[in-house]
Amino acid sequence: MSAAAPFAVTRAVKVRDGDRGTRRLACALSRSSSGHRFSRTGRRNRVMSTTHVHYVQQLLTHFDAEPDRAAMVSGDALLTAGELADATRRAAATMRHHGVERGDVVGILTEPNTAATLILRWAANLMGATAAHVRGMNAVVPDDELRMELQRAVVADVRAKMLAVDAANEERARGLLADASDRPILAVLGAGRPDTVDLTAGSGDGAGPAADIVDGDLAVITQTSGSSGLPKGVCWTFGVKNEMATSAVGRSGRTNLLITAPLTHSSGFGADDALITGGMVVLHPGFDAGAVLRAVAKHRIGRLIIGTPQVYALAEHPDRPGTDLSSLTELIYTGSHGAPLRLREAHEIFGPVLIQVYGTTETGVLTMLFPHDHDDLRKCGTVGKPVNPEALSVRHPETGEALAAGEVGEICALPRWPMAGYWREPKLTAALSRDGWVRTGDLGHFDADGYLHLSGRLADMMKVKGLRIHPEAVEKVLSQVPGVSQVAVCGVEDADRVEQIYAAVVPKPGAAVDAEELRRQVAEALSDNHVPSLIEICRELPVTGPGKPDRARLRADARAALVRPVSRV
Secondary structure, eight states: OBOOSOGGGGGSSOOOSHHHHHHHHHHHHHTTTTSEEEOTTSOEEEOOOSOSOOHHHHHHHHHHHSTTSEEEEETTEEEEHHHHHHHHHHHHHHHHHTTOOTTOEEEEEOSTTOHHHHHHHHHHHHTTOEEEEOSOSOSSOTTOOOOHHHHHHHHHHHTOSEEEEOGGGHHHHHHHHTTOSSOOEEEESSOOOTTSEETTSSOOTTOOOOTTOOTTSEEEEEEEEOTTSSEEEEEEEHHHHHHHHHHHHTSOOOOOEEEOSOTTTHHHHHHHHHHHTTOOEEEOSSOOHHHHHHHHHHHTOOEEEEEHHHHHHHHHOTTGGGSOOTTOOEEEEESSOOOHHHHHHHHHHHOTTEEEEEEETTTEEEEEEOGGGGGSTTGGGSOOEESSGGGEEEEOTTTOOBOOTTOOEEEEEOOSSOOOEETTOHHHHHHTEETTEEEEEEEEEEOTTSOEEEEEETTOOEEETTEEEOHHHHHHHHHTSTTEEEEEEEEEEOTTSOEEEEEEEEEOTTOOOOHHHHHHHHHHHTOGGGSOSEEEEOSOOOBOTTSOBOHHHHHHHHHHHTTSOOEEO
């Protein structure tokens, strides 16, 4: 289960009035639900309306209408709508002056969750260029940064004309571009060295959207994890972004939003949505339960979007009982389905504000579990009902046949706002859909009441802190460690239904294998998120008849390892 994009859809209605609210929300989400479809070739069929105004222009229009309103808290700075508009126009005009135009790619590298991330995306998109985020591929944890060599590969792969950074990343950017054969322009949001472009210099007068942008042009590329553990680009079009903004404008009510997840992914779209409806966005560089509680009280936060385990952390924090949370009307959680008892406890603590959303990076939000659903312990074990029942189906993984309630199959969707495909990966894009239905790779079933239950993943993929981890990537690293004969990796949920990485390692005869060394090798080769939290040294691996690792047995062993002393972190 991925952090779904975009979160913008969750503000369609107030959600305190039970099934009536659910129906109104489903209605709001299903409008134009036939907008984008994937063909059998994996190419997006362009049927999006061209009547929507450029989403950045819509933002600027709202900023200009109330230039003095507090629009964003970024670090210690409070930014007004007018300041955001001015910074965006200045950066856009400077990009245009240096040759950035429709169809170009602007790489963006900033510190996690700062105003700069949004300003640079808006500026590039205003010029009709594609904004390609370079920092990381984790949709939940902002400070999970790609290694420099991977960032360098991303910049080269997207063929960036300009690399736009904040001041804190100027030196890192120089390292990324040091040996580039086709060196992008290095631009800084602020004064950098003399050989850089200052995106704050000059005037933003007349910086309007490029006139020739069409819906099928790419607006944003975010990074997600591929089967090798390396990033792959997920593409979003201007048509999708423009319609998201238009949909947000049609809703009433201002709500202050606190963001702890990366702006480079779906939370960035959520920020656009809150700003365009007149709300204030408060940015945190990551999740700290105490800091979040203080911010909710100080800034009268109405909407909070966090990971499922973070709900438990807020509920258990010692400052929570004495914190004024009366402004909070929507505590939205995602990333993994929750433990029913823990969710029920959180519901009793926070009141009728919990909303679970399920979806994937590629599809956006697919189901929602509303506040009133948390009254029922059985429903807390689900991910809710489809926002559009006609656009979600459980299908046979091999035949594509729709399955009846109670039958487990692959969850497939007809998203309202899907991605356009994977960047320069036509085969992967084509494999994502079948007969127009986008395949999530998640397994599940509907119950008799229409609630969706998740039961695993089709390809044994794991999910750790919002990042998709492929077992093969971890196995490849561990198998190359001296003294290792065989290795198998799988995911297992702990008591809180948080997925842990389990590795079974068979040493070579006479060899001694150190678990901490294995972890160090994985961290260096991949990332800290890929490091197994449970490592078991064993004599042999469980295998199936054909000699392949027995994943079912491995998971059983992993569950047993959770309750007995093994090497764990």
